[in-house]
Amino acid sequence: MNSAPATSDSHPPAPIWRRLMAMLYDSLLCIALVFVVTAVYTGLHKLLINIGLFSDRYATIAEPGGSIGYDPVLTLVLAGSLWLFFGFFWRRAGQTLGMQTWRIRVENADGSVVSWSQALLRIVAGVLSWATFGLGWLWQWLDPQHRSWTDRLSGSRTVQLPKRNKKQ
Template identity: 75%
Template sequence: MTDHPATCELYTPAPLWRRLAAMLYDSLLCIALAFVVTAIYTALHKLLISAGLFSDRYGAMLEAEGNVGHDPVLALVLVVSLWLFFGFFWRRAGQTLGMQTWRIRIENPDGSVISWTQALLRVIAGLLSWATFGLGWLWQWWDPQDRSWTDRLSRSRTMQLAKRKKHD
């Protein structure tokens, strides 16, 4: 399993550049996830409309928009998909694939993995950070404990892991 960073002096708050590098890596995975989820949603949506399971008014509304890109249900499905994606990784080992590459970990102050509620709060704070052009992550520069909005809102922390020693 993973080491408990809270018990090791070599772990420090992750610097912003590492967080951004991991986000760039993970954003590629999230874009792929969004494409797959949108394709499945669109296919199911068209199937349900053609089967007459949605009201004509809802179908007409989407037709007037020209696509399902303005569908609030799709937006909610995508946010839930992101929550499940990040929550799965953060609940399992505290790291997404990008975070593993850049040796950072999300954890509670005692070193334990975060809860599903904390994962949801991190996703919401992340969306707010994007909406404010990165202010939520830049906040780390002014916070005395190097916490971003995602860390503060979820009462968790993002730590840099020490390099693993190679065994002979």
């Protein structure tokens, strides 16, 4: 699906507390994703060592009690996994599971879903926002359109959705 139904400008910007609660919810999912991806990666890594496709240097790292070194491939795999996680949800409907719970959505000005490159820019801006002790999120209080760094850098916006009417 390339775009969500277009929305009007009537949706207000999502308040910071809703964004933070959605981030908390999604961080739990991301932690689980990182554990699963690391376990699969480690299992494949060990398998490749056992069949002789990796050198002794990698075998030493993988041994119990062996020196734990930095693995740039694992770092790239984890970063890619998180980009795919957020990109999948943002491209599908503009919402991660946490965002659905807190009724917020990421969208372009015309209401369409963000692109893969916008998803990557949002992630980079999110990392920068946290690296500056949350300044990127607090920025929305200074911005006339209440956009955070993630919104501004990616050219998108985060809006609050209305409550759905329950059908009886």
